[in-house]
Amino acid sequence: MSASKQWIAFKTIFIKEFLRFIRIWKQTILPPMVTTSLYFIIFGNLIGGRIGEMEGYRYVDFIAPGLILMTVITQSYANTVASFFGAKFQRHIEELMVSPTPDYIIIFGYTSGGIARGIIVGFAVTIVSMFFADLGIHNFAILMSIVVLTATLFSLAGIINGVYAKTFDDISIIPTFILAPLTYLGGIFYSISLLPEFWQDMSLANPILYMINAFRYGFIGITDIDLWFSYGIILIFIALLYAYTMYLVKAGHGIRS
Amino acid sequence: MTCALEITNLHKIYRNGFVALRGIDLHVEQGDFFALLGPNGAGKSTAIGIITSLINKTDGRVSIYGHDIDTHFAEAKSCIGVLPQEFNFNIWEPIEEILVNQAGYYGIERSDAYSRAEHWLRQLGLWDKRHEIARNLSGGMKRRMMIARALMHDPRLLILDEPTAGVDIENRRTMWDFLTRLNQQGMTIILTTHYLEEAENLCRNIAIIDEGRVIEHTSTRALINRLGNETFVLDLESRVAELPHLDCHAVRAIDGFTLEVDIDQGAGISSLFDALNHTGIKVLSMRNKTNRLEQLFMQMVDDRRHP
Structure with missing residues (x-):
């Protein structure tokens, strides 16, 4: 398949994925906006007022970047896992499998859908955040690059979950029992410098910590961890997940008999 | 002349140990209307699954218009249009979108894909339903939509796995006429069916598979004789x-x-x-x-x- 035809195939998957989550915006875009508003009202305004400052910033301003990135993580993951599993469940993944579209274009296409949802919902949640927090932008390039890389990483993770999932229960187990704890313990609501040394070291094993800190740096210019180290960790995870996704799709795991 | 389909010593053993194909050989000439017959579980759908890359083969060789499916998979896949036995589309998508997306997977530009979709939807009497989500179509309409989808990239070889299963007599006859016209225009067609009247009326050549082996491979006329x-x-x-x-x-x-x-x-x-x-x-x-x-x-x- 020529490069121009591959580009058309990629655009087709992207448009299909984009329209899918836009068409069901009441399930995909609205709920995170409501949830984030509740976080801001409860943790930001009601409780946050009593906590005072964190790293020299108002508590609500400190947690805002983490809450936005948490939305990007959950939405990009949810998009690919639901879409890929849905395609398997309804068997329309076969439309792609019988076509000459290369495996990597299939992965890029689904991943781009997850990235698009992560960015759009992340943007919507940022608008909501502005009503509660004083959001200044310290470095826009870092903000955007971290959003795109984080959404890429979790879109790939979502595809892997979708490949392995056999039932609808299987697509909620990872988000509930792995993704949510890692996200909440990734420094959204606190600086890891507040933790005892042992737990600080343990936190460093959590990849989400690096994303949240780098993203927070993009907004308010502070981070617990070296910025370039964070980029390195994120890129390594993306490379590993991409290689594994490619292996699964090429082997037809869960797709071909 | 290159065969439209050439299968050599094709084997398939599933992970659970079930042997579905035990070394089948088949050749289908260009322009043929070919029936692949056999009782349930004979291995027909497994063979079609391997030809269309939905099932991994255990051993053997499959070549489509001279393109080996292992070494030249893109060229081989571009030659094939497939109508599977089971419905395999997104039931929540409008049918025009399903067709346009399918064309996109073959590298066909969206503007071209829309005009192709109009052509095939009109040919198959579904143009008025183009904005309907697939879920709302009747069983016969769903089958016709899947035929339209299989034709979006102008395949040279059309593979139909029980195309008229669950279709009423009137629609079945209309579908037969449609398939006959496609074949007369030069398209090679392979079909599996349990309506043997269908195979007898439409197909020039026949292979019968039973228990993973080809037990007959000849012309319909020779068989009837x-x-x-x-x-x-x-x-x-x-x-x-x-x-x-x-x-x-x-x-x-x-x-x-x-x-x-x-x-x-x-x-x-x-x-x-x-x-x-x-x-x-x-x-x-x-x-x-x-x-x-x-x-x-x-x-x-x-x-x-x-x-």
């Missing part, structure tokens, strides 16, 4: 009191007004009418008792299983 005789049912104008004696033909009475007559291959139908004229029996209408191919098919499968 093997049938020793044919049975016809005659509806009579008036009741016959006793069974008439018709030279060279075995006769059975169904009731007073209906007879069943076996006619040997080569004897011809006119000899029957000559015999009936001698007895003074007037025939109102006459029809085949059973589908000829069905009779042969049952005989061959039965012979293999109860030698």
Whole structure:
């Protein structure tokens, strides 16, 4: 398949994925906006007022970047896992499998859908955040690059979950029992410098910590961890997940008999 | 001339140990209308799954218009349009979108894809339904939509896995006419079906698979010629009191007004009418008792299983 035809195939998957989550915006875009508003009202305004400052910033301003990135993580993951599993469940993944579209274009296409949802919902949640927090932008390039890389990483993770999932229960187990704890313990609501040394070291094993800190740096210019180290960790995870996704799709795991 | 499809020594053993194909060889010429027949579980759908890359083969070689599916998978896949047995589309998508997306997977620009979708949806009587989500279509419409989808990239080889399953008689006939026109325009068509009348009417060549092996691979005409005789049912104008004696033909009475007559291959139908004229029996209408191919098919499968 020529490069121009591959580009058309990629655009087709992207448009299909984009329209899918836009068409069901009441399930995909609205709920995170409501949830984030509740976080801001409860943790930001009601409780946050009593906590005072964190790293020299108002508590609500400190947690805002983490809450936005948490939305990007959950939405990009949810998009690919639901879409890929849905395609398997309804068997329309076969439309792609019988076509000459290369495996990597299939992965890029689904991943781009997850990235698009992560960015759009992340943007919507940022608008909501502005009503509660004083959001200044310290470095826009870092903000955007971290959003795109984080959404890429979790879109790939979502595809892997979708490949392995056999039932609808299987697509909620990872988000509930792995993704949510890692996200909440990734420094959204606190600086890891507040933790005892042992737990600080343990936190460093959590990849989400690096994303949240780098993203927070993009907004308010502070981070617990070296910025370039964070980029390195994120890129390594993306490379590993991409290689594994490619292996699964090429082997037809869960797709071909 | 390169074969449209060439299968050599194809084996498939599933992970659970089930042996679906035991080294089948098949060739389908360009422009052929070919039937792949066999009882349930014979290996037809496994073979089609391997040809269309939905099932990984254990061993063997598959080549489509000279393109090996292992080494030149993109070229091979571009030649094939497939209608699977099961519905496999997103039920929440409008049907026009399903078709346009399918074309996109073959590298066809969206603007071109929309005009192709219009062409095939009009051909298959679905243009008025183009904005409907697939879920809202009837079973027959869903099948026709899937045929349109399979044709979006102008395949040279169309593979239909039970295309008329669950389709009413009127729609089945319309589909037969449509497929015949496609074949006359040069498209190679392979179909599997349980309606052997369908295979007999449409297909020039036939392969029969049973228990993972090809047990017959020949022309429809040659296969039919093997049938020793044919049975016809005659509806009579008036009741016959006793069974008439018709030279060279075995006769059975169904009731007073209906007879069943076996006619040997080569004897011809006119000899029957000559015999009936001698007895003074007037025939109102006459029809085949059973589908000829069905009779042969049952005989061959039965012979293999109860030698």
